[in-house]
Amino acid sequence: VLKLVRNLYGQKQAGRVWNQYLVKRLTEKVGFKQSKVDECVFYRGRVMYVLYTDDSLLAGPTKEEVDAVVRDIKAAKLDITEEGDIKDFLGVNIKRDEEQGTVTFTQPHLVDKILAATGLFHENAKTKETPAASSRILHRHSNSEAFDESFNFRSVIGMLNYLEKGSRSDIAYATHQCARFVDSPKREHGSAVRWLARYLKGTRDKGMIYKPDKTKGLEVYVDADFAGNWNKDEAVEDRDTARSRHGYVIKYNDCPILWRSALQGEIALSSTESEYTGLSYALRDAIPLMNLLKEMLEHGFQMEHRTPKVWCKVFEDNSGALEMAKVHKYRPRTKHLNVKLHHFRSYVESKEITLHAIASEDQQADYLTKPVNEDILVRLRKRVMGW
Template sequence: MEGKIAILIVYVDDIIITGDDRGELDTLKLYLAGEFELKDLGALRCFLGMEVARSKSGITVSQRKYVLDLLRDTGMLGCRPAETPMEPNAKLDIEGGKDVDREQYQRLVGKLIYLSHTRPDIAFAVSVIRQFMHSLKKKHLNAVYGVLRYLKGTPGKGLFFKRGNDRMVEIYTDADSAGSSVDRRSTSGYCTYVWGNLVTWRSKKQPVVARSSAEAEFWALARGICEGIWLRRLLSVLKIIKSWPMKLYCDNKAAVNIAQNPVHNDRTKHVEVDHHFIKEKIDDGSVYLMHVPTREQTADVLTKSLHKPSFENLVSKLGMVNIYEPA
């Protein structure tokens, strides 16, 4: 039916069916039951280790059991919790240190990568430790245990998708200029919100060395806009009415001014491609670029290790809650 949506998600023998028309969903389930041997488990409660809880105010997705199993398997259930996933301003390199079991390290990091699908608060730490999968030392394994100690204190944290009237798409982008002590590459991060809820995020070391903080921010801006364009296409496929332009937030005034200024000079030639791309999206009304103070830059938690007050403030802006905490 026109205007009706049914979505089928399949992973091996696990299936999720959702949509906006109960009759269509029942018809789809009857059809699938006629073709395959199925068991209807009712409302979604668990999928691939992700636990779903519902309330009148929204939906929470967490991986509490996955975290507890991971802590039990690694003998960390009795460890002292850490306040943050990584020590503030921590820098890992490849020089010196004792060799460790590579398979153990890779296995642990792989599990943390999967956990970060619902835990953006560990995304930066995981992006750092995964860079040493093939040249690791004892200090790198200690960094992994640091993430586990943080998880010991926050096993039930998860993403909360609230009900609301906000119909905006917002993108926060940030970069930590020359943050890597190994090759001086910058780490960029972005997080996107649809209708006030966090839906995608990424923390990633940039592929080339930026020659200025503005260049590093430009690279992050371009990646954030690409993610926004993908979201716009997805919303269009789902036939969801959109409110444009998307709001793009950056805490680097130089990058914002260059993006909005059509005049090129010698200082911006090395970022000209990204500049043209960003300026084009601003001019056609797809994006509205705004400066945001660093203390309110949510993506900052995806680019560097922070002290507890700043870390907890930004994690709260990610829409993370712990439904297992005492009321």
């Protein structure tokens, strides 16, 4: 039996040991203060350091301040490689347009890998105008033929997931629907992945376009599709057909910073309950972001919003869910929601979170909950992604 005296690559605790070492160096030798909200965020004066495993970003108001931090990091015997102005991070291409005031995020190389994996990289491959067929819902298709293994289904789903999280909220619903059946894909699931790849082929160079609107703060758009996957023929064998799906987009300065499309873990008993569940889950992500923005204010970072206090607007198109969120009273039909979903009510009472009704046609999260036709997709994609 041998005793290790230092960290060894490949151990299950190696990543944790490395992180502890790095944090200690940054805080004790370089002078950073670790965020209390997010352990991967650090502050030193007007400079912010963001860590992702062993990749990182430094941001500051002047080049001189950033260069001074880099020198101190090197002096602390941390091996750091300077890449200059950010143009690519974690496989996401980042392009600034000073004249238009925009920042564009794209992942064309990952799209090419998906097309190559699905056999659609050639010039003659046809494209699609939507990520999925709007006229039908993808189910388990238990009685259909097995997928023909013409491509590595699991690998392609992994690439689609990374693409969706990085810059393509427009494929979130279609990607998650296909990913549900990765354990036993059928012919229909393979066809759905190819449909999605054809859509990506036609939009290869597209992504997320940020054009900040300084009049807008933190905003959340939440929507839910009550039991939209219901299929009476498969309900006995697949209880997931009874689950509702929610989706939400969290924006700051009108720029999407987080989005999600997911089946709800619990089976909702009404459309109001499914909408309220989506609202609760969305605010689980929004509240930590609110706290991070508050912390940045405390550290002297200027928020691009006319109101210095951090607050959050939530847009919901279901009147029942709005009533439950605003009027905090005991309801026999919803008492089972008490422990799990009412966590955000204190923020509503203090008015740090305000809830607003919104017309269904203006609900920007709509395309995260169901397959939509081309007209709706184009309208919402322009509102959320900028193209």
